[in-house]
Amino acid sequence: MYNLAIISGDGIGQEVMSACEYLLDKLDLEFSFEYGEAGFECFNNNGTTLPEETIRIANKSDAVLFGASTSTPGEPSPIINLRKALNVYANIRPIKSYKGVNCIHDDIDFVIVRENTEGLYSQNEYGDCDKMIAERVITRHASERISKAAFNLCIKRGQSKVTCVHKSNVLKKTDGVFTESFYKVAKDYPQIQTEDYYVDAMAMYLITQPQNFDVIVSTNLFGDILSDESAGLVGGLGLAPSGNIGDHNGLFEPVHGSAPDIAGKNIANPCSMILSAAMMLDYLGEWEISNNIRNSVEKVIADCKIRTPDLGGDASTMEVTKAIVKELI
Known part of the structure; x- marks a missing residue:
């Protein structure tokens, strides 16, 4: 059983995180999720972009998944402060070209x-x-x-x-x-x-x-x-995952921001979030499953039939996610 801290944040962070949770639920692994708040909406509700309770949840987890956050004028960045709080000093950002993407x-x-x-x-x-x-x-x-x-x-x-x-x-x-x-x-x-x-x-x-x-x-x-x-x-931020690694903590997030212009439309590319989850599974030592996820993402992208608008398609966030899960299982 892995205890994961889930911090969806703002905008499309909430949508891609929901897609990621859907995929994680289909894996032959056991997870427990504990949810924390961060970002612009969190500030409006709590007067801070990163509550101490969120840091506590993140610190006691086996790994942290973070969606995205919208900048709050005059307030510190929640993701930068969370990285510091967890002392995840190495930000790892893989860049890979995919068959089916015009590069x-x-x-x-x-x-x-x-x-x-x-x-x-x-x-x-x-x-x-x-x-x-x-x-x-x-x-x-x-x-x-x-x-x-x-x-x-x-x-x-x-x-x-x-x-x-x-x-x-x-x-x-x-x-x-x-x-x-x-x-x-x-x-x-x-x-x-x-x-x-x-x-x-x-x-x-x-x-x-x-x-x-x-x-x-x-x-x-x-x-x-x-x-x-x-x-x-290699196709834009929708294909760019990242991991923040320290000696005792791991925090994983897509490189993209909260994209308020498309938030709520269910058209955000979930691949960067899903690939970030694959990096998390590497961190947890589940290499076979993480490789299977990456292979499934590659197959869906290469097929060119089901893709979000950023890659020239018209599929929704969840349609792409379900196609990846279908390849996976």
């Missing part, structure tokens, strides 16, 4: 490992009406920790190269520490090829030669931007 490159299979606890997402901002300052916090400890996570993931995936992305030619101290830490850790992995690029050049290379990368590691903001760019290479 410039059809051989993409890399992963972005994003430092998840500091950088500009430290949310340390201050100033007055004329000048605002955001502190960019980069520590050697967090930089070495995320670099180790990237190298270990490269070995786990059976790949051969880790690429460090930074901007140390301008941010000489902060990104200097990040890059130095990367190469310090690299000495412990002599079998892995290493390279590094400035983030602006990397943004170009992801468009022109994405098949040349295996594992990419970067700071919080750069990793966030590059992973959204990369999702555009």
Whole structure:
């Protein structure tokens, strides 16, 4: 029996989470669900975007599934604060091309490992009406920790190269520490090829030669931007899952946001949420089932018959989900 914390959040987060729960109920595994609130609607109801009770539920769970949250003006991001509360320092975002999706490159299979606890997402901002300052916090400890996570993931995936992305030619101290830490850790992995690029050049290379990368590691903001760019290479955010991994907790979420423009229409692509659940099952050690889920998603996408509007179809969220479950069972 796995105890899962379910935090649907706002907008399409609620719809894709319902689809994900439907799929989980069909698996030959036992789950208990405990529900927590977070996001804009939560703020309207409780005066906070992330209640302490939600953090408590997440902390005592075997894993956390998070849908999406809408930004609340003047309030901290609930997902960023939840990541910090759980100390899930490695944000893992796989990027994979799928047969049946029109892509410039059809051989993409890399992963972005994003430092998840500091950088500009430290949310340390201050100033007055004329000048605002955001502190960019980069520590050697967090930089070495995320670099180790990237190298270990490269070995786990059976790949051969880790690429460090930074901007140390301008941010000489902060990104200097990040890059130095990367190469310090690299000495412990002599079998892995290493390279590094400035983030602006990397943004170009992801468009022109994405098949040349295996594992990419970067700071919080750069990793966030590059992973959204990369999702555009393989069909959009509806196919982009992510996992937030720490030493004691795992938090899994689709990369997409709450998409209020389509919320309530039952047309959101559930694949990124379902693939995030597959990553959760990897984390829990249920590798056979997680691989079966990924294979089922791939078959439904390749079939081209049942797909949501973001991929050129007219199917609903649940129609796609049921097609995946049909392949699965």
